[in-house]
Amino acid sequence: MEEMKQFFIKRLDGYDEHMLTTVEGCKEAYEMFPRLLPDNTDTLLDLGCGTGLELKHIFRRFPDLKVTGVDLTKEMLEELDRKYQDKDITLVNQSYFDYEFREEQFDVVISCETMHHFEYSDKVSLYTKIHNCLKQQGMYIECDYMITSKEEEEQHYKENRRLRKELGIKEGEFYHYDTPCTIKTQKELLVDAGFTKIEQVFRKENTTILIAYK
Secondary structure (H helix, E strand, O other): OEEHHHHHHHOHHHHHHHHHHOOOOHHHHHHHHHHHOOOOOOEEEEEOOOOOHHHHHHHHHOOOOEEEEEEOOHHHHHHHHHHOOOOEEEEEEOOOOOOOOOOOOEEEEEEEOOOOOOOHHHHHHHHHHHHHHEEEEEEEEEEEEOEOOHHHHHHHHHHHHHHHHHHOOOOOOOEEOOOOOEHHHHHHHHHHOOOOEEEEEEEEOOEEEEEEEO
16 A cells, blocks of 8 residues: 555656556546536536546636646646646645535536545545535536445455554555445445435446536
8 A cells, every 4th residue: 555645646657648548448538528517617626636637628628617626646736737727727735635615616526536545434525515515506527436346345445444454554644545336335425415316427347427416
């Protein structure tokens, strides 16, 4: 297990190529994102934005979109900023669990391949903040690594907890370890956070896109 920030710093140079060519379904999911946003989208929050792979396609449809990007890794944000210097982007270098969400601030919130590292209760708490920060009729779009077996899900969580205890990792410290959920679990967590309608709109291999409506 590696500390989360250091994990991504070490892999920055090859990160874009890895996501586009190695993670099955990601390239197609990134390309699909702009088609999922409503025509009247003006403000967007990107959680765990990384180098902004998904924004490349979104900006083609919404060149004047106001984006806030939140990411734990400063080096990733620097690469994103280099790519989109002519765009209206506010970058926030911190954990999105610590980000100050304001009520009814954004039309759309998105996340890409970032939520499969956290405990159930942490995700519900974050999803509740996302729900509250969305404007009326807003939507949260999550693209993530999701699996089909509940037994596999439980095994990932069990092993993550074992390793954290064995290594003496304190609660609240971010270490990279994949704990993917089933689609069913993901939908249940979003409902627990207040979302009333959740749709699956894409799946290739384990890369899945869910839309949760406020």
